[in-house]
Amino acid sequence: MSNAMLTIDDLHVAYGKSEVLHGLNLSLAKNEIIALMGRNGMGKTTLMKALIGLLPSLRGTMKVDDLDITKLKSYQRVAGGVAYVPQGRMIFSSMTVEENIETGMAKSSKSSILTGIYELFPVLLEMRKRRGGNLSGGQQQQLAIARALASEPKVLLLDEPTEGIQPSIIREMARTLKRIRDERGLSILVSEQVLSFALDIADRVLVIENGEIVHEESGAEIDGAKISRFLSV
Amino acid sequence: MLGGYTFTDLGSIFVMQGFAGLILFSVFVLMALGLAIIFGQMGVINMAHGEFMILGAYVTYLTSTFFQAHLPGLFSIYFFVAIVLAFIASGIMGLIVEYVLIRHLYNRPLDTLLATWGLSLILQQAYRTIFGAREVGVELPQWMLGSWHATESIEIPINGMIIMALTILITIGVGFLMYKSRWGKNVRAVVQNRAIAGAVGIDTEKVDRYTFGIGCGIAGIAGAAFTMIGSTGPTSGQLYIVNAFLIVVFGGAQSLLGTIASAFTISQTQSTLEFFLSGSMAAVITLLAVVGLLMLRPQGLFTLKVRR
Ligand SMILES: Nc1ncnc2c1ncn2[C@@H]1O[C@H](COP(=O)(O)OP(=O)(O)OP(=O)(O)O)[C@@H](O)[C@H]1O
Ligand SMILES: [Mg+2]
Numbered sequence: 001m002s003n004a005m006l007t008i009d010d011l012h013v014a015y016g017k018s019e020v021l022h023g024l025n026l027s028l029a030k031n032e033i034i035a036l037m038g039r040n041g042m043g044k045t046t047l048m049k050a051l052i053g054l055l056p057s058l059r060g061t062m063k064v065d066d067l068d069i070t071k072l073k074s075y076q077r078v079a080g081g082v083a084y085v086p087q088g089r090m091i092f093s094s095m096t097v098e099e100n101i102e103t104g105m106a107k108s109s110k111s112s113i114l115t116g117i118y119e120l121f122p123v124l125l126e127m128r129k130r131r132g133g134n135l136s137g138g139q140q141q142q143l144a145i146a147r148a149l150a151s152e153p154k155v156l157l158l159d160e161p162t163e164g165i166q167p168s169i170i171r172e173m174a175r176t177l178k179r180i181r182d183e184r185g186l187s188i189l190v191s192e193q194v195l196s197f198a199l200d201i202a203d204r205v206l207v208i209e210n211g212e213i214v215h216e217e218s219g220a221e222i223d224g225a226k227i228s229r230f231l232s233v
Numbered sequence: 234m235l236g237g238y239t240f241t242d243l244g245s246i247f248v249m250q251g252f253a254g255l256i257l258f259s260v261f262v263l264m265a266l267g268l269a270i271i272f273g274q275m276g277v278i279n280m281a282h283g284e285f286m287i288l289g290a291y292v293t294y295l296t297s298t299f300f301q302a303h304l305p306g307l308f309s310i311y312f313f314v315a316i317v318l319a320f321i322a323s324g325i326m327g328l329i330v331e332y333v334l335i336r337h338l339y340n341r342p343l344d345t346l347l348a349t350w351g352l353s354l355i356l357q358q359a360y361r362t363i364f365g366a367r368e369v370g371v372e373l374p375q376w377m378l379g380s381w382h383a384t385e386s387i388e389i390p391i392n393g394m395i396i397m398a399l400t401i402l403i404t405i406g407v408g409f410l411m412y413k414s415r416w417g418k419n420v421r422a423v424v425q426n427r428a429i430a431g432a433v434g435i436d437t438e439k440v441d442r443y444t445f446g447i448g449c450g451i452a453g454i455a456g457a458a459f460t461m462i463g464s465t466g467p468t469s470g471q472l473y474i475v476n477a478f479l480i481v482v483f484g485g486a487q488s489l490l491g492t493i494a495s496a497f498t499i500s501q502t503q504s505t506l507e508f509f510l511s512g513s514m515a516a517v518i519t520l521l522a523v524v525g526l527l528m529l530r531p532q533g534l535f536t537l538k539v540r541r
Binding site: 052053054073074075078079083084086090092093094095099102103104106147148150151 | 415418419421422425426428429430431432433434435436437438
């Protein structure tokens with residue numbers, strides 16, 4: 001695919017001697033949303049961390065647009081167009097909401113970026129002077145997404161954004177993510193365990209098992225039942 | 234009664250001892266500020282901080298002799314030039330030390346402790362070789378030697394007030410840097426979560442390097458101030474490092490305000506007690522009070538209240 005925004009080729013990642021990703025391949029097109037589904041411990045977070053540079057890779061390459069990011073440091077990958085929303089949110093709890101967002105604005109602190117983000121997440125505008133640690137879980141998740149968007153990425157990585165969040169907020173998040181994709185031409189790779197959320201937002205659903213993609217479905221007729229068979233057991 | 238002092242006498246004594254402690258207080262604040270920034274940022278306990286201070290003192294000494302020899306007309310303002318040069322010299326040495334040594338030892342607290350201690354010995358020997366074992370002193374320009382008669386019984390030294398003003402300025406500057414500037418935002422983000430700070434786009438290694446440099450540069454300024462209360466020798470920094478650590482721990486390493494309050498408490502207690510008791514007795518009492526307070530409040534005087 002020539003218009004791939006994110007290309008992962010034969011990626012191997014290990015913790016010490018135990019290899020978790022065994023030659024993973026993936027291609028994310030411009031404007032595409034991929035949901036990466038998998039049970040606990042199957043390697044979703046490992047893949048995300050390897051992509052943003054929090055874990056070193058043993059072998060393989062990762063490319064964003066035409067930029068090879070395999071050897072780059074985290075901040076250089078962000079500058080190259082990747083943004084990351086970690087599992088468990090990991091906002092800076094003793095800094096205010098606005099400061100949290102500003103940490104994502106790598107180069108210039110353009111106020112237009114802030115305006116755009118507050119428009120997407122009005123609740124953050126209300127709370128911009130509060131400390132991040134004093135927000136609710138759902139609000140913190142929005143803040144983590146906002147912080148990632150502040151770097152104006154081409155590719156957004158979200159690691160289980162629905163974890164510990166109530167259904168109504170999950171639906172709202174799905175709407176927001178699709179809106180971001182449509183308005184900003186973003187590509188999104190999101191790891192998920194909640195099937196309804198994945199089916200709601202994804203153009204393509206991949207199933208990861210023991211560090212390998214074992215199943216893929218795309219298009220309008222994504223078969224939820226089949227995917228849920230992979231996720232149960 | 235009251236050991237022969239009247240209440241007015243006592244009042245004057247407190248005020249004057251308070252102001253006599255001004256320079257000491259300033260040196261402590263500046264030392265502790267640098268240490269706290271470095272410790273809070275990188276978890277590095279810089280045992281060589283006293284030697285960074287002494288570098289600033291030597292630079293001040295060199296500046297004063299240079300002005301005496303070549304620019305006697307401008308001697309009255311040499312001190313302000315010296316402050317800037319002291320900051321730059323100690324700051325640059327800090328940058329180099331971070332690059333060569335410290336950055337390889339992050340997350341190894343014991344190793345950094347040993348390495349910086351070793352560095353402090355190396356620096357002391359280097360100073361001995363370069364500047365000689367004899368202590369050197371600076372001469373102050375005439376106008377800084379006088380004092381200001383606030384009332385009949387209260388005199389306040391001019392150099393003390395200058396150093397005090399300088400310290401306030403630097404503290405405000407550091408506060409501004411940490412809480413208002415983009416740089417400070419990055420520093421605080423790295424302090425909270427180094428990995429995630431990198432993952433949102435902050436160049437954490439650069440933040441570390443410059444933080445270490447700034448912390449050491451401020452120690453250099455402390456050294457410039459130090460030349461007014463003591464003579465500079467290769468090991469003079471050792472006397473100050475313990476108290477500076479005490480202040481940082483007492484104030485709670487994360488809090489700028491805590492550092493200042495604790496520097497004030499410790500240096501003023503010491504300086505006031507010194508008038509009535511011997512210096513070492515005053516130090517013992519101060520230390521005991523700090524230890525006692527820390528047992529009641531192990532997290533230090535000031536801490537942030539926030540859900541983690
Ligand atoms: N720091 C680590 N050291 C060693 N092994 C690890 C480490 N982190 C994760 N693993 C192992 O790697 C495998 C994949 O873990 P990973 O966190 O990527 O799973 P996940 O798909 O994100 O799971 P979850 O849905 O629970 O978040 C697991 O077997 C896990 O035990
Ligand atoms: Mg995970």
